[in-house]
Amino acid sequence: MMETRLKSKTKMDTMDTVDVARVRSAALAADLILGHDRYAMRYINAYRLISSDKKSRGKS
Numbered sequence: 001m002m003e004t005r006l007k008s009k010t011k012m013d014t015m016d017t018v019d020v021a022r023v024r025s026a027a028l029a030a031d032l033i034l035g036h037d038r039y040a041m042r043y044i045n046a047y048r049l050i051s052s053d054k055k056s057r058g059k060s
Contacts, residue, residue, distance in 0.1 A: 024046070025046070025050075028042055028043045029043065031043070
């Protein structure tokens with residue numbers, strides 16, 4: 001007899017795809033609010049990086 005195996009669902013089968021560029025700002029803000037980013041240095045550095053990138057592309 002042939003043995004049939006059922007494929008078990010793993011976490012990778014049920015996870016949604018996430019656009020990291022869009023979620024990163026929310027994660028940084030959450031870290032700031034929860035007190036995980038003391039003095040807001042990660043948040044400020046990310047904001048400066050994004051704003052300088054927009055300026056170099058000619059967007060305001």
